[in-house]
Amino acid sequence: MTRTAAGSATGVRRRTAAAALVLGLSAVLAACGSEDGGGDSPKLSVSGAYVPQPPTPDMAAGYVTVTNKGGADDELTSVTTPLAAEVTMHTTTGTRMKQVRSLKVPADGELRLATGGDHLMLTNLTHKPKVGDKVSFTLHFASSDPVEIKVPVEPTTYRPKD
């Protein structure tokens, strides 16, 4: 008899503890969610963009970092600029450079373009950009609104500091 009573008491306690845990967790989720501004959509910010001064007036590269603090992936689908008639996106794997239609901006992650890796190729330039110039870029995404940025032209050998 004594044993049974003790057993049932433990059962009650466990249920209470479980309820407390559930309450605690749901509060947590709400708190996290509000910080992220809704967990189900991408939340993008753009930084570190630059164009290295090209050696010839017909083509240039472009680099940018897109940070996604949201809970859903997005994709960079195109970039437009008054400097170039065409902007294409490329990935580099090992020694192989391949043109792609879009670049993924992962949820809670980033798309970082860099020399020797993913990059933008600007072709049919209107003029040769020079160090100190600012170039306007508009980044278009699969879900998020377009983002317009002013991109500085840096020396050909420029490397961003980490």
Next chain:
Amino acid sequence: MRTKSLGAALVTAAALTLTACGSSDGDSDKTEKAAEVSGGSKPGQAIVLDQPKAKPDLVLTDTDGKKYDLLKETKGKPTLIYFGYTYCPDVCPVVMSNIGIAEKKLSKAERDKLQVVFVTTDPERDTPKRMRSWLNGQGGQDFVALTGDFDTIQAAARPLGILVEKPKKEKDGSITVNHGAEVLAFSPKDDKNHWLYTTETTADQYVKDLPKIIKGQNP
């Protein structure tokens, strides 16, 4: 007893919470650090070859439209050879510009000895005139640029471990390019390729290393 368990449960839940929220931040920090380290502890330093490789017997056309015999022209001279193409917006200009910057910091005697030779991997599009303006646009006025038959260039690059492929047009019209981007440094002592540099090599690294290479010493 019951109150204590509840309290403990709440504390546990709160701790879980903090961990859950914190973990996303922690993860992104880890990603950043992993990216920094992935380049190697000292990226861009000279790679010393255990088995030096022969300079290719290559006769091509320079930017004056004249025949250029690589073995004859660079015999007994410290030489950097780079296989690349001018319609390369990403790594090729970085590599050539870094060498261009470094070369200007050498003494005149050193500059006169050092031969910098750019060999196109895209002879269809890289005319002598285009290569000249491309090199001049990044401080390579005295660099040699060579073009010629694609198969000849590919065959010369292969034994040096430099992959050279023709740009390939994919079904969707996009272009895939596959080529190695190392800079090959040849000693003036034996005309052999002893050192490799990568796209990570900075102008400062070349400034430090080139005087030794010019003397045929390990940098």
